[in-house]
Amino acid sequence: MNSSIPISDSLRDLLSLVSLTPANIALYGVLAAALPLVFTYTVSSLNDGKPTKDGEPPVPPYWFPFVGHGFALMGGMDKMMSRYRKTDGGPGKPKTLTVFGKKMYLISDPGSILLMWRKSKSVVFEPLLEFTLKQLFGGNDAAARVLNVGSPGVDQTGLEGEMEWMKFVHQMYIRELGPSTPGLENMTNVYLRELNKEIEKLVGKETKEIDLFAWVKKIMFPASGRALYGYKLDLGEEMAYNFWNWDAGFLQLVKFYPDFMIPGVRASRDRVLDALVKWRMEVKDLRDKIDDDVVWEENFGARLIRDRVKLTEQVLAEDDHRGHASIHLSIFWGLEANAIPVACWTVAFALLTPGLFERLKAEVSTAVLPPVEGSSMPSWDVDMLVKLPLLNAVWQESMRLCVSSLSPRVVIEDTEIDGYIYKKGGMVQGMSPIVQLEEEYWGKDVLEFNPDRWLPFPGESASAAGKRIRDYQSKVRPFGGGVSICPGRHFAGQEILATVAVFVTAFEWEMEGKKAPEVNRDYFGAGGLPPKSDVRLKVKRI
Ligand code: HEM
Structure with a gap:
């Protein structure tokens, strides 16, 4: 008899579950909503670590049908990758994410990233040009059309027979910014002259207290701006303010944040565009009066810019001011937004590392x-x-720690990379910033600034050191790679190394007890990263 009591109790419990009280309705609602999630997670977990049926990289488990890894991605690619890294027990395994029905492939092995760049016929950047120009640089349809002509992976209907602007521009980059070209040499000389002038304006023989990062930015912004764009573009304080205010919202612009969430960001970008419109209006009639052999002059700055102005005038309506300005803004952003933060870090580490x-x-x-x-x-x-080894080591190590450059591409034909298939229509991200900070490659001191890792170790043979350092170089790719590799990388190198040389030579610094600030890694993927705080130092001219 005793045993009947628990049975009737459990029956009562069961009946109470099926009766339709409001509490139960809510419970069933929750269960019904959770079921598809649990099902999705269970099925995706069963396939974890295995290539998909099409041979794509493994799909990590996810909860939400259709949304896929969308929510996890919102929490940050770096955090997501470090979770996968832990589950995999080692670095470098590629992943396939599904995000609102679209595929995104993340490649984090340095060799596979290199292979991806080499597949430049079927894994390309060009389909992203229109998004970049409109969303980030404020361009319009007409300007986007200019960039789309002849671009692989972009529908060419209605564009046939028009000039392939990007092709000409890439040739100009090689001619004007390549190593040992007169264009590069002149830009560096002008940069150094302008850097000196800015310093002479700001620093004298009396000791001054400064915020290091803000101060280096203030000096470099007009100096590098003039090296590329000459004297007629307004590079004053208001322009600098608007430029950095816009740049700080760059990642949010990529994610389509509305204006109310990033107040002032688009407005600041429009002020920068206005300055470029004003500049073009002032200089454009001079373009044919300047001899083609002149490599740099005050109106257009570098010949590269003069040639871009001429080329753009062939493809855009004369009065499409926003179209012209947005195209000119893209290279201006490339010039200022990455090299200056990297120079700030290189100077900070140079001064503040014991x-x-x-x-x-x-x-x-x-x-x-x-x-x-x-x-x-x-x-x-x-x-x-x-060519100075220590100076280069300081620069390389600063980039390893403080640059976070992704290399987005679109697959336009099914492509095999390292045994996996990347399907047409998918987006690929080369995750170089993850490689730069992977303990397995760099050792326990991975997060510490240690320029000596870029130099021969005591007792290490020259050939062993050469091999090790080449291997390190293959794991720090701040300038991307393949045909879309940063064309400004040689100028960036010269300007940053020269800036550090000036800062350690021409000033007396009071930096007792000061340390380099922490890197703000919340800006993952944004290029040159900002510091978490500034650092106050005292300085005077020697
Ligand atoms: C340390 C400084 C710099 C870093 C870290 C950097 C990084 C990058 C990266 C990651 C890309 C995309 C590459 C890819 O998709 O694989 C890029 C593209 C580009 N960069 Fe830089 N960059 C720097 C300096 C400069 C400078 C000084 C200039 C101008 C003189 C410049 C102009 C450009 C341009 C125009 C592109 C687009 C290239 C194209 O149209 O294919 N960059 N940069």
């Missing part, structure tokens, strides 16, 4: 030349400067 300042000062003194007439600042043998 013992480094004196070593660097001694090394760069071998490339110093007497000041040019009319200047109180040293000048430089740039060819020597760019």
Whole structure:
């Protein structure tokens, strides 16, 4: 008899579950909503770690049908990858994500990223040009059309027979920004001259307290702007404010944030566009009066810009001011937005890493030349400067820690990379920032600034050191790769190395007890990363 009591109790429990009380209705609602999620998660977990039936990289488990990995992605690609990294027990396994029915492939093995760049006929950047131009640089349909002509993976209906603007521009990059070209040499010389002028304006013999990052930005923004765009573009304080205010919202623009969530970002970008409109109006009639052989002059700056202005005028209506300005803004952003933060970090580490300042000062003194007439600042043998091992090591290590460049591509034909199939229509992200900070490649001190890892270790043979350092170089790719690799990388290198040389040579610094700030990694994928805080130092001219 005793045993009947529990049976009737459980029956009562069961009946109470099926009776339709409001509490039960709510419970069933929750269960009904959870069921598809649990089902999706269970099925996707069963396939975890295996290639898909089409041979694509494995799909990590996810909960939400259709939304797929969308929510996880919103939490940040870096956090997502570090979770997968833990589950995989090692680095470098590629992943297929599904996001609102679309495929996104994440590649985080350095060798596979390189292979992906080499497949430049079927894995291309061009289908993203229109999005980039409109969403980030404020371009219009007419300007997007210009970039789309001849672009692989972009429907060419209605574009046949028009000029392939991007093709010409890529040729110009090689001609004007390539190593040892007169274009590059002149830009670097102008940059150094303008850097010196800005410094002479701002620093004297009396000691001054500064915020290091803000101060380096203030000096470099007009100097590098003039090296590319000449003297007629407004590079004053308001322009700088608008530029950095817009740049700070860059990731949110990529994610289509509305204006109320990023107040002032689009408005600041429009002010920068206005400045470019004003500049073009002022200089455009001079373009045919300047000899083709002139590599740099004050109106257009570098010949590259003069040639881009001429080319753009062949394909856009003369009065499409926004169209012209947005195309000119893209290279202006490339120039300022990445190189300046990287230079700030390189200077900060050079000054604030114990013992480094004196070593660097001694090394760069071998490339110093007497000041040019009319200047109180040293000048430089740039060819020597760019070969200095410690200076380069400091730059490489700063980029490893402080640049977060993704390399987005679209698959336009099914493509095999390292044994996996990447399907047409999918988007690919080369996850170089993950490689740069992977403990298995760099060791326990992966997050520490250690320029000496880029130099031969004590007792290491030259060939072993060369091999190790080449291997390291293959794991730091801040400039992307393949045919869309950053064309400004040689100028960036020269300008950053020269800036560090000037900053360790021409000033007396008071930096007792100060440390380089922490890197703000919330900006994953944004290029040159900002610091979490500024650092106050005292400085005066020697
Ligand atoms: C440290 C500084 C810099 C970094 C980290 C950087 C990074 C990058 C990256 C990651 C890309 C995309 C590459 C890819 O898709 O694989 C890129 C493209 C580009 N960069 Fe840079 N960049 C820097 C400096 C510069 C400078 C100084 C200029 C101008 C002189 C410049 C102009 C450009 C342009 C025009 C593109 C687009 C290329 C195209 O149309 O295919 N960049 N940069």
